Amino acid sequence: MKKNKKLYVNLGLLSFFIWLLIFSYNSSKRKPEHVSELLNDFSWLRQWPKWLDLPLMKYINIVFKKLNETYGWIFEAINNFLLWQLMTLKNFLILAPWPIVVLGVAAIAYFASGKKVGTTVFVGFCTFFIGFLHPVFWSKAIETTSIMLISIFLCITFGIPVGILMSRSERIRDKILPVLDLMQTIPAFVYLIPGIMLFGLGAVPAIIATFIYAVPPLVRLTDLGIRLVDKEVTEAADAFGADQKQKLFGVQLPLALPNIMQGINQATMMALAMVVIASMIGTRGLGDEVLLGLQQLNVGRAAEAGIAIVLLAIVLDRITQSYGERLQARNMPIKKEKK
Amino acid sequence: MSKIEINNIYKIFGNEPQSVLPMVQDGATKEEVLEKTGHTVGLDNVSIKIEEGETFVCMGLSGSGKSTLIRHINRLIDPTSGDIQVDGLNVMNCNPKELIDFRRHSISMVFQRFGLFPHKTVMQNVGYGLEVQGIKKDEINIRAMEKIEAVGLTGFEHQYPSQLSGGMQQRVGLARALATDADIMLMDEAFSALDPLIRSDMQKQLMDLQAKLKKTIVFITHDLDESLKLGDHIAILNAGKLVQVGTPVEIIMNPADDYVKAFVKDVNRTKVIKAKVIMTPSNQFKDKDKSNNRIKINEEQFLEEFLSKIVCSDTTVEVVDKKGDIKGYITNKELETSLIKS
Numbered sequence: 001m002k003k004n005k006k007l008y009v010n011l012g013l014l015s016f017f018i019w020l021l022i023f024s025y026n027s028s029k030r031k032p033e034h035v036s037e038l039l040n041d042f043s044w045l046r047q048w049p050k051w052l053d054l055p056l057m058k059y060i061n062i063v064f065k066k067l068n069e070t071y072g073w074i075f076e077a078i079n080n081f082l083l084w085q086l087m088t089l090k091n092f093l094i095l096a097p098w099p100i101v102v103l104g105v106a107a108i109a110y111f112a113s114g115k116k117v118g119t120t121v122f123v124g125f126c127t128f129f130i131g132f133l134h135p136v137f138w139s140k141a142i143e144t145t146s147i148m149l150i151s152i153f154l155c156i157t158f159g160i161p162v163g164i165l166m167s168r169s170e171r172i173r174d175k176i177l178p179v180l181d182l183m184q185t186i187p188a189f190v191y192l193i194p195g196i197m198l199f200g201l202g203a204v205p206a207i208i209a210t211f212i213y214a215v216p217p218l219v220r221l222t223d224l225g226i227r228l229v230d231k232e233v234t235e236a237a238d239a240f241g242a243d244q245k246q247k248l249f250g251v252q253l254p255l256a257l258p259n260i261m262q263g264i265n266q267a268t269m270m271a272l273a274m275v276v277i278a279s280m281i282g283t284r285g286l287g288d289e290v291l292l293g294l295q296q297l298n299v300g301r302a303a304e305a306g307i308a309i310v311l312l313a314i315v316l317d318r319i320t321q322s323y324g325e326r327l328q329a330r331n332m333p334i335k336k337e338k339k
Numbered sequence: 340m341s342k343i344e345i346n347n348i349y350k351i352f353g354n355e356p357q358s359v360l361p362m363v364q365d366g367a368t369k370e371e372v373l374e375k376t377g378h379t380v381g382l383d384n385v386s387i388k389i390e391e392g393e394t395f396v397c398m399g400l401s402g403s404g405k406s407t408l409i410r411h412i413n414r415l416i417d418p419t420s421g422d423i424q425v426d427g428l429n430v431m432n433c434n435p436k437e438l439i440d441f442r443r444h445s446i447s448m449v450f451q452r453f454g455l456f457p458h459k460t461v462m463q464n465v466g467y468g469l470e471v472q473g474i475k476k477d478e479i480n481i482r483a484m485e486k487i488e489a490v491g492l493t494g495f496e497h498q499y500p501s502q503l504s505g506g507m508q509q510r511v512g513l514a515r516a517l518a519t520d521a522d523i524m525l526m527d528e529a530f531s532a533l534d535p536l537i538r539s540d541m542q543k544q545l546m547d548l549q550a551k552l553k554k555t556i557v558f559i560t561h562d563l564d565e566s567l568k569l570g571d572h573i574a575i576l577n578a579g580k581l582v583q584v585g586t587p588v589e590i591i592m593n594p595a596d597d598y599v600k601a602f603v604k605d606v607n608r609t610k611v612i613k614a615k616v617i618m619t620p621s622n623q624f625k626d627k628d629k630s631n632n633r634i635k636i637n638e639e640q641f642l643e644e645f646l647s648k649i650v651c652s653d654t655t656v657e658v659v660d661k662k663g664d665i666k667g668y669i670t671n672k673e674l675e676t677s678l679i680k681s
Contacts, residue, residue, distance in 0.1 A: 232451070233455070233457075235454060236455075240442060240467055241471055242467075243439055243471075
């Protein structure tokens, strides 16, 4: 019975392919006057014939137009919501006096790293140097960071639950993995464009694109982290009568947290890369400075902006990484001593 | 009614265990099943009765299904067929909520590699069973502290498991299992990961605790000496099948087949056999007055305790019970038959 089913599926796919060929041929404007011409003149074998063209573009455009017309209000709502979040965060950081922001970042580093003075001072100086490189960079860096933070926030709220679901069921995992592969393989520009179509130019498509680009590693590492929790430990939780919720929040998540933090760290780094690329669709921020530098052939300006981006990356990486290391140390103190 | 009754359990690992079940029930061997269907037989028609208050040891080599068997009792693994009754409760019929309740209150478990929560302190680990029951934190701490004292870990309660040695970690595991005051304790190769000295320490501690608490303990091990030392009854498993069930002496004196024989071959019998087992009862003993050299031995004493006094001499041992009445006699002849017979 199973064999038959597979055969039918394959036959179905074959007939769908044939239908596609015929459909493309019929809808093409450059097809020969009559089908019989194809049999007399074989020149179409030499070069890819104009009529052998799947009219996907036309339909995608139609779909997008329809989407915009009928569900525009949904995108509008998402747009407004994200924009509001972004503006609140950005305005708060820009309006705050810069020394306080520098100190604030250092303070976050201090607590995230478990009160390591070295990391704190290092992060503080990196933050200071972003503005020190060029006063304009300060507000630009804040803009970049705000977009990134909102994206990371989205990544965490969607990525971690999806990762948890995947770790629970083999079936869901098999369905989601190819989607994640797709999200990572499609070039970033390809989904910047639908973003623009749906949300218009500016920060929101950048946030969406960044989210799509940065969420896969977080989902993967959440899933992996939960799966890597020692089987005997989860068995112990079961044996003492922990229910699903107690097991998840009391045992699995705390033990998977170092891996999840690694995922957040990865997502942050990828998000930063994406935010820079997003300057090409008119998102303001540090990437925008690099772009300007390149367009004016002003190497110094582009390099300065580049250095600022690296500094920003270091600051974010140090904070998330050191937090992850601290969690790791808490879960396995002995291993740390051996180092 | 026994405390735990396991009836005709089959466990088959694979994609479609139900379809393979009839084949196993018809008596196909593990190898045949694996070759024909790709399924692994974990347990093959195992039935066991475990009485209240005893220490029941399941023994077998790795892959014999002993760890699978113990996980059926609290349903960490579901059987392919068969039923399990604990205290008259049919565990197979429990819905998820009843099962959680059963695990919280009636049964606890100790694991081979300890299964401790690395992110919790010793105190939190010991109190875990109480924490999932939703008991208040103050009470958890009091009750956990009691058990920590019982296993001799006072002073370590705020350490993390990874800061303790293997033996201490397993004490935490033991305390955690004791903390819920469940009647039944499952111990899955609990001492196998420990080195020999610490292991015998832990065995002694377990026996002392058991003498006080009188729990029903199901103990898994691959070490025969351990099972003889701890077990009131021993079940021997081979390739998912139950080979023999009996008291330590029965296993040693009458091994059921070659597999069990190979197991008991190297055992030091003098540590297992008690005087009353090998004595000739006084009404059957003929040459009562042959020897003048006589010593009295309690019937509960192990052979090794008085062996040196009688071996290669013509001493006759009078085996007496608690009141001092003579129940039987042991001479070199009895020793010979009990120690050399294999």
